[in-house]
Amino acid sequence: MSGKDLDAIFEEVQKPARYLGREINVVRKDPSRVKTRLALVFPDLYEVGMSHLGLKILYGLANQREDVYAERFFAPAGDLEKLLRQRGIYLFSLETHTPLQSFNLVGFTLQYELSYTTILKMLSLGGVPLQTAQRKEEDSFVLGGGPLALNPEPLAPFFDFFVLGDGEDVLPEILNKYASWKKGAGSREAFLLDLAGIPGIYVPSFYEPLYDGEKFNGVKCLKAAAPLPVKKRVVNDLENTFYPESFIVPYMDVVHDRAILEIFRGCSQGCRFCQAGYIYRPVRERSVAKLKGQARAIIRQTGWDEISLSSLSSSDYSQIEELIAGLQQEFAGRHVRLSLPSLRADPFSLHLADKVQEKRAGGVTFAPEAGSQRLRDVINKGITEKEILAAAEQAFITGRSHIKLYFMLGLPTETEEDLWELVRLVEKISALRQLAGKRRHSLRIVVSASTFVPKPHTPFQWEPQLKMAEVKSRQQFLREQLRKIKGVQFTWPAAEMSFLEAVFSRGDRRLAAVLEKAVALGSRLEAWSDRFDFALWEEAFAGEKVDPCFYAYYKPALDDPLPWDHLSSGVANKYLQKEYEKAYRAEVTPDCRREGCQGCGLQNCPLKQVKKNVPL
Template sequence: MIKKEVEKILQYVQKPARYVGGELNSVVKNPDEVALRYAFCFPDTYEIGMSHLGMKILYGLVNARDDAWCERVFAPDTDMEELMRKNNIPLFALESGDYIKDFDIIGFTLQYELSYTNVLNMLDLAGIKLFSKDRTELTPIICCGGPCACNPEPIADFFDIVFLGDGEETTEQVLDLLKYCKENGLSKHDFLLKAKDIRGIYVPSFYEPSYNDDGTLRELKPINGAPKKVKKAVVADMDTCYYPDKFVVPFINIVHDRAVEEIFRGCIRGCRFCQAGFTYRPIREKSVETINKQSKALIDSTGYDELSLCSLSTSDHSCVNEMLTSLIDWTAKDNINLSLPSLRVDNFSDELVEKLNMVRKSGLTFAAEAGTQRLRDVINKNISEEEILHTCTKAFDNGWTTVKLYFMMGLPTETMEDIEGIANLGMN
């Protein structure tokens, strides 16, 4: 429900639908009937945050519990933030319109380093003290997770706990613990002492840093019985792991406005530049049966006419052809566009092309990464220029009119010759 003070300023912002909630499949509960309120914060605008699969998974996971209510929070754009500050309106959650400073747990997903300052700005806008040491009450617990949490030290002073690795099982354990601490009148310190024993949970305040003369970190000394090394949480079985059967459907266009099915985590490749390849290992696949069942449920509950298969390298699924056959059986009949991002140049097989020719064509994306063979060898991207050109030719010969190639700039040992190679390869 939109608060009156928020409703009054919406007429002055560019996209008011970012801030009103009420979308199809959004979850509304009675706050008096839940033990925990969770604000899931994406430190960027609505259109970007609503495209994030991790938020969709954890939003559904928490709301599947009878004792908890997860609501979405996004960074307001500059026009909305200016009006909120001018009218003393704190940061609020979309589902209820309530101010998040009164929630029990506030979680941020860290997808890229440039969002770090947005995290602090959102906490400030919410009226919450920035430093963990200054927040002495049990709630709200301020936490973070995501790929950038693999090195949380630059922002460790601001978070009470950090989620490392997969978040599904760890989130459940943290919520159970916080509920127990609230019901038994335990303190924030008591909560942190117990949280440190959960695999995948890092408590920054339980480590004392020491530094070298040049200011670099020498040691993080554990205290209060904290482990010397924190092991990341890993979901072992993707078939039994929670996955939502519905997504919130936005009122406005977002970056990735479609149904998304995660088909596996991890990657069989060893590209040296790829943070995600190391962060999400080991590789864990979903079965074809699970992929098909979950995909159908999402299309039925959202009304989307496009299904994207999500992974670090879609065509590396061990049963990719069987999977596509299963999906095509119903997507072609229902006129659903099947999108396969993150394809490998070196396994774009004739059989895969044959399967893709049976569905509505979308764009193809291949990651070449570097413009010269020398630099591709340096980063362990084991594809040749001949393979790149052969794959693009095969795509054009089979009816595709566009092919997208990904390249990176700033790789180690890069020279201007490598940069020029990007243009040269594109012109071939």
């Protein structure tokens, strides 16, 4: 694209800073001097994608190599999409404004089911043939990674291969294989066959799903080289693995505009609804010394004024107090704030939050997930009402302006009584506002109730989603009851969005046609509720004669084959079954880091040696 065309685009779009690609720490290379051009694609807007850690890690890692140039792509906003179509311009990279189709490897991150249509849209705007079967020798290879790569079946016809698990170790191996394949100029299939030998690589075209009538009945391996199952890759030595320090600093305001320190990966809480809690196992920590060094380097190179201590459950980091104190000492007088996302709803977490936020005027967010103790035991959310109330009490006394409470609606076994308990819990928290003295009138309690979506590789993979009509009536119930409580604001996502998430979450390859249809009908950026159009989806399902309710509501037997059985998270199916049965007995499973190994079946887990009852 000429500079003139580009300027014309920047003049016309509402937020040109999304597409400039001239940020601080952006990597500049001469594309003609590299062997492999890698597109790192985040299928959502710049402000969402630039908040994502995985993209930053892979960008830094790939660009360390002289033979590779990795460039970023984000979903175009509506105004840019229109201009691209009108002017016949291909979707372009941020770094060199090169069309997507000119990249050798096009890698998508799979974070959210409702981004699938955006992926297809981006491929087509970028001039890449949609189906793998349509791609010729010179076309890009399309790959996907991230949490949803552990059941990417609805996307199978569009992707040449997927990467299961941590990408840091696999990406260099892919790049090496690509370089040697390109030199030899073999067929596309030769490259894929070579890749299938790398642990963690899943080539969907080498597996054929079998059906017994309507029922999914396992997969058939079409190539001897294709492993069964494909096992997720794990970076064992997180301490010494690559971590970026010169993060790209956006000009415009993005969702998380701050430095990210990944203090550990994995989570040992074992909440039964939580896919991240299973697929990112085992827990691997970075040392305080390492993190301090990384923090220093990142702030020096980015100039950010905030560092987020990121993980799935930050108060579980074994040396969290030392880390906070160490970072505060490091940045004393330099106006660098710390933030702690993903806190548990207990007094210890609030104590930590108070530490990092010396002026406690802000809010605090807790996720009790379920209203009753019984239901919290079902989902194995190891937190008691006493702890929640104690944390809320402390929050109000120490001067917080609001508390956000995250709940989930439609959890397995949920009854009306559980919802009443939820209401009563919010009432009790509201009553605590008295403790704040005169400020009590301005204190807000924001209650958010998302809808439970059953996820593959969790004990609830065998559970249906609650029927949509029932979801809506429970939302209505909460709305009416919570309205009566002073200072409470209630928010909930559209039941239709959660329904679609459920459809694609446990979906199989028969859904691929629906995705194509939905794109043809004009769906895009579904992750944004203001652009979500359920009628269009109903038309797409009807057009392809696929019943979405089958996917959202099916309840397979524990020994039925599941569409993702050939992809392994490392956690044993037997363990998930055991957890499923325990859920129905409302029986909790303790945190293996506190109480010793619970036998999830993970190989090479460093925690297997942990003896029982050793305090953290």
